Each structure stands twice: as structure tokens, then as C-alpha cells.
Amino acid sequence: MAKREEQASSIGAGPPQGSRPAAVHRAVRPRRNRRADWARRLVRENLLGVDDLIWPLFVVSGTGVREPVASMPGVVRHSVDEAVKAVQEAASLGIPAVALFPYTDPSLRDETGSEALNADNLVCRACRAVKDRVPEIGIVTDVALDPYTSHGHDGLMENGRILNDETVEVLVRQALVQANAGCDVIAPSDMMDGRVGAIREALEAEGLIDTQIMAYTAKYASGFYGPFRDAVGSSATLSGDKRTYQMDYGNSDEAIREAEADIAEGADMIMVKPGMPYLDILHRLKQTFGMPTYAYQVSGEYAMLCAAFERGWLDRERCVPEALTAFKRAGADGVLTYFAVEVARALNDA
Ligand SMILES: NCc1[nH]cc(CCC(=O)O)c1CC(=O)O
Numbered sequence: 001m002a003k004r005e006e007q008a009s010s011i012g013a014g015p016p017q018g019s020r021p022a023a024v025h026r027a028v029r030p031r032r033n034r035r036a037d038w039a040r041r042l043v044r045e046n047l048l049g050v051d052d053l054i055w056p057l058f059v060v061s062g063t064g065v066r067e068p069v070a071s072m073p074g075v076v077r078h079s080v081d082e083a084v085k086a087v088q089e090a091a092s093l094g095i096p097a098v099a100l101f102p103y104t105d106p107s108l109r110d111e112t113g114s115e116a117l118n119a120d121n122l123v124c125r126a127c128r129a130v131k132d133r134v135p136e137i138g139i140v141t142d143v144a145l146d147p148y149t150s151h152g153h154d155g156l157m158e159n160g161r162i163l164n165d166e167t168v169e170v171l172v173r174q175a176l177v178q179a180n181a182g183c184d185v186i187a188p189s190d191m192m193d194g195r196v197g198a199i200r201e202a203l204e205a206e207g208l209i210d211t212q213i214m215a216y217t218a219k220y221a222s223g224f225y226g227p228f229r230d231a232v233g234s235s236a237t238l239s240g241d242k243r244t245y246q247m248d249y250g251n252s253d254e255a256i257r258e259a260e261a262d263i264a265e266g267a268d269m270i271m272v273k274p275g276m277p278y279l280d281i282l283h284r285l286k287q288t289f290g291m292p293t294y295a296y297q298v299s300g301e302y303a304m305l306c307a308a309f310e311r312g313w314l315d316r317e318r319c320v321p322e323a324l325t326a327f328k329r330a331g332a333d334g335v336l337t338y339f340a341v342e343v344a345r346a347l348n349d350a
């Protein structure tokens, strides 16, 4: 390039070309590929598609209920009948899967989260209804006790400690209850050690060999879950924080070790959560393991974007796809996002 410029300048004064500096010959002009829309499309490396979306959906008891979640504008808790309608729309837009989260009535919450094992609990009723009416869509359900415990923690508590192995036994039973209700993908979000292996073992023993496990592999103790805890009613109950089981946000190598364990224990897919503040973790896990890898753009990320949209500080149509494409670029095979339906509509219209 230096040589070319030298040559160019030795040519000397040519005919004047307007205000254009005449003698600059650049071999490398990255802007050539950005010049036109067709060219940008042709060289684009990562593309967000409807197939990348998993839609998290909140379920509540009753019928005909669509109850707004204050800290998540546009998100509602659906009664099972309304959830079925919403999932029908998601399926018609081409969204491959939904993740169902129950808001459990406070009267059903107890010290051990026993409602989690009720084969007729809200999330199981939702699974059966959705499977029955919208069989073509995949159903993901969370395995963890926090929607069911009076203390709001994901596991059994004794003297302020979250018990690991005792909790795993309960999670295994919870997973079987959900798989028998028609859930396709069990998603343990509890971060107990050894739960993926124990759940896999039990599924195999029960002949549920096709049930997939999407492990919340690198789930960080995060402030970004606040609005979700409002949505499922666990922020009112949660005592303390989850730092003795969810990961410390200063750590990255630890995510590799977590992923190694989950994959060895039988996870079919792994997940990083939250999303945008952890793109580096997502990238490392995808590069290292080459597993189907997902990002969860969590409630706090949704809330913060929506707050800026509401104030007119950010443009929704531009920022939502940009934020979601970042996950693809970092290596995600898909994203759990509360924006799934609006993005799918936009992608279908494009
Ligand atoms: N184990 C429960 C669970 N499953 C998914 C989320 C968060 C999702 C979100 O913030 O959107 C949480 C909250 C938590 O661990 O406290």
C-alpha cells in the first residue's frame, strides 16, 4: 500500500477531478462492501431469524386473564387459556419454542416448594393445554423451586443454607412431573451441582429418552433478574440473595468448568444468563464446546431497553434487532427473549 501511494504521488499532477484528492489509490477500502443495500446483505455474516427465538411466557391461574407486569411493559401473565392463544400466535409466526414460567399463588408456596411436584400444578396444566392445542411448538420449562418456596430460593433451605444434594432429589422429581406433562425441554435453572446428571439419569430410567435438557449452565447471580422476580411473585418472598449457588460475575474460567460438567452429565443444550452483559462468556462457551448454545436476554435487559424506548431515548425498531443480533455474533444458536413475538412479526413482514 505504501508503494502504491508512492507510485501514485510520482504520477504528479493529473487532470483536476473536482475537489477529489486525485492521487490517492487505496487497495483496501472496506466501505466498498457497505456502499449499497444489496452489497451489505451479500457480505452480512450474522442474521437474526425467527428460528433463533424462544419466547418466555408467564402463566397465572384463572381464565381470560392477561395481567400486566409493571416492571416489564408489554409483558403480561396469561391464564392457561390465554397462554394457548398467545402460543398459537407465536407458532404461526414461526417461533420454534416457548418457555413457560408460572406465577404461583402465595397460598401454594411453602418451605419445601411442594407445589413443584404437583402433577396438576399450573405449569403442568399449561404444558398439557399447549401440547394439546399447539403440538408443533416446543415447550421449555424451568426446573428450580423458587416459584414455589415461601423463601423464594431455588432450593431447600436449612438454617439459612441452600442444601445441594437434597435439592437435587426434589428437582429430579420436578423434572419428571414436567416431562410427563408434555414438556419437551427441561431447563434446570437452579445451579445446584450435579442436577443435570441426576435429571438425565431419571429421565433415562423412566424411558423418557427424547426429553431434551437445556442447562442454565452459566447462570450468574445478577441484579438483572429483578423484573422477572416481580413477574413470578418471588421478589416479595426472596430472603437474601442467590450468591451461594449462582455464579460470581467476576468469573469466566468457571463457566468453562460448569459447561464441562453439564455436557458430561447429559445436557443437550447449554445457556448463558444474563445475556448482553455476558457476551464474552457466550463466545467462550461456543468456541470451546461447539454445543447448541443459547443466551437469555433477561427481564432486566428487557426492562432497561423498554424504559429508554418509553422516554424516546432509544429507537425500538433499531435497537431490538441490534441487541439480539449481538447474541448471534457472539455465537448463540438462539435467544430467549421477551421481544420474541414483536421481532418475529417484524421479520415476517420484512
Ligand atoms: N430460577 C428461576 C429463574 N429462571 C429464570 C430467571 C430469570 C429470568 C429473567 O430475569 O428474565 C430466574 C430468576 C432467578 O434465578 O432469580
Ligand SMILES: [Mg+2]
Pocket (backbone or CB within 6 Å): 191, 192, 193, 194, 217, 258, 261, 262
Ligand atoms: Mg453447575
